[in-house]
Amino acid sequence: MKKYDIIIIGAGLGGLSIGAMLAKKDKKVLVLEKHYQVGGYATNFKRGDFIFDASLHATGGVKKTDYHKILKKCGVFEKIKFIKLPEIYTSIFPDFKFTFKNGDIEQVKKDLIVKFPKEKIGIKLWFYFIKKINKENKLWQKYKNFIVFIAPIIIPILMFSHKIPLSFFLNLAIRDKKLKALLTQLWPYWGLPPKKLASQYFLIPAYGYFYDGAYYLKGGAQIFSNAFREVIEENNGVVQTSIEVIEILVKNEKAIGVKTKDGNIYFADKIISNVSPFLVYENFLSKWKDSQKELEKIKKMELSISATQFYFGLDTSIVNLNPKFKNAYEVFVNLTYDYDKIYREFLIPSFKREYLSFNMTFYSNIDSGLAPINKSVMSIIVGDNYERWKNLSNNEYKIKKKEETEKIIKLAEKYLPELRKHIEVLEVATPKTMKRYTGNPEGAIYGFAQTILQCGF
Ligand SMILES: Cc1cc2nc3c(=O)[nH]c(=O)nc-3n(C[C@H](O)[C@H](O)[C@H](O)COP(=O)(O)OP(=O)(O)OC[C@H]3O[C@@H](n4cnc5c(N)ncnc54)[C@H](O)[C@@H]3O)c2cc1C
Structure with missing residues (x-):
């Protein structure tokens, strides 16, 4: 043997x-x-x-961060190509919409200040936190053996950020609730709203996205x-x-x-x-x-959320459905600014949900190799709870999948008119699917929840 x-x-x-x-x-x-x-x-x-x-969906930090170093160390960096996204993300709220341009942090700050002039200092402070924690992280990675005893002085934000919720830094910098929501729009990537999410998990990768740029892996x-x-x-x-x-x-x-x-x-x-x-x-x-x-x-530990994903193969391009989405990639639709409310909706066990928030990703807008010319690939993802799906019989499960898909298409059609007429392929993955493929209990897509209680240095 x-x-x-x-x-x-x-x-x-x-x-x-x-x-x-x-x-x-x-x-x-x-x-x-x-x-x-x-x-x-x-x-x-x-x-x-x-x-x-x-x-x-996307990755950040492929040029300047530790992530880049890891890919090099693994020997894969030279084997893959990253496509730079035209925009980091677009947030749609009931009364306004904002797009974060990709790769120019100064432009992002300027655009935000034009929209929220009273928050000029807060916007700068917010991005200062993101930059500072990353500087501290670099220091820590390089000199951890030497600075361990003086860490609280040299790397104060990094040192305590795993025990501080993201909302703390947000409230310190920003007053406007719309701006707060906009700046933390990526929270579903971690599955916890700012009040529950350990800030380190958000602030370190945010540097990759905002300062280095957001990318898609070609192919x-x-x-x-x-x-x-x-x-x-x-x-x-x-x-x-x-x-x-x-x-x-x-x-x-x-x-x-x-x-x-x-x-x-x-x-x-x-x-x-x-x-x-x-x-x-x-x-x-x-x-x-x-x-x-x-x-x-x-x-005894808290698990992360689960999710349902809808994968669409369309017989037309996204721009044909909505010319405004010509350069769009990651689009978040929020029917409220209250992320705690959205999070609660992810978790309620019943199907009586309004879908207060969902995310659309237009893959083929970025990578033309994913669909033939004049066709397109997109997905919609929503946070979900395994409880909703677990006790359904095979037949009930199929019916429920259809009903929930119907609801989501109806909502998405507000932004992509006549979407349903163009569906050539449609697949749906529920929390049950997540569980089946990975073996994670309750289809917890991120394993354990990244709360301040469960995060360590
Ligand atoms: C919906 C969703 C969207 C995401 N979006 C992004 C994103 O845009 N950007 C980003 O950077 N990250 C994203 N992530 C996170 C990223 O996908 C994960 O962090 C990463 O892929 C997890 O890798 P892993 O190796 O920890 O676990 P997994 O990918 O779960 O791998 C575990 C593997 O173990 C195998 N396995 C299980 N049981 C057995 C067994 N008994 N014997 C042998 N093999 C077994 C499984 O088949 C699986 O291949 C996303 C995650 C999800 C769920």
Whole structure:
């Protein structure tokens, strides 16, 4: 039986990136993935003429940040192409609309000041926070061994930002409720409104988006994930798909290998799991003496939200439906400024929701390779709750999917007139789908919620 240095369970971006780094360091790596292709959430699927991104919308910080360094270190940066988005995002509210232009932070500030002249100082302060925390982060990454005892003086924002909600920095800088909503529009990316979200999670990536620019991965996320796989294989690692791990083997309190559903056993010096810890303790390590204790700990933690996604393949271009969306990519529609209310709506277990907020992403506006000429690919995503879907019979589930799709199309048609007439392909993924693919309990798309209680330095 062949022995590896490291076995990685799950070929999501976490497993693939650590796999690539270790393989490049001459470790003999085996990655085992249950799906037929690698990527986890970072994957594509094809229907008819259309290529859909399962989850990813955009990424920031591909030039100046640690993210860039990680991609280089993994050896994938040269294998992929990023397309710079014309705009970071557009927010639509009941009485106004705003577009953040991409790649020119000074222009963004000017545009905001024109719209909110009374908030000039606050706008500057807000972006100062974003810049400052990133400077502090760079200092910390470089000199952490030296500055640990004086950290509260040298990196005060970074040091405490995981225990401070985003709303604290927002309220410090801004008074206008519309501007507050506009500046934190990206909160659904983390699934928690500013009052609950640990500020670090928002402010650090915001630097990538606003100062470095927002990008889409040309060809979609699958190309990205496949690039990691290539690096692992080029460095004598092995990636096996359609292989489901069912057990981690333990001897003398040490993980020594894994057992797969097809009955094979693989051995390694170290095992890394990139799947839900609930799966690990409930299933893979169910025979291990401390599993129950670990399980009890994580059961007390708050899970992230789930989501429902609607994937549309259209027989016309987006600009044909609405010329105003010629350059649009990421468009958030909000029927209220109250993000707490929207968050509550994500979580209520009943289907009696108005869809106070939804997000439309026009992929083929940016990457023409995803759909034939004069056709288009777009998705709509809404925060959702597993409770709504979990107890439905197969038939009820199908009916509910249809009803909810109907509601969303009706809302979207306010911005994309006659959308329904142009639908060639339509797929819907609910929280049940999320659970089925990743094994995360309750289809929690971001794992554990990034609240101030659950964030650590
Ligand atoms: C809807 C949505 C939109 C997002 N948008 C963005 C975005 O625009 N920009 C951005 O940067 N990030 C975005 N993210 C976040 C990003 O997609 C995730 O952070 C990232 O892909 C998670 O990777 P992971 O490796 O942690 O987990 P996963 O992608 O969940 O990977 C886990 C892998 O383990 C496999 N697995 C599970 N059980 C087993 C088993 N028993 N044996 C073997 N394999 C198993 C699964 O099949 C899966 O491939 C988004 C996420 C979601 C859900």
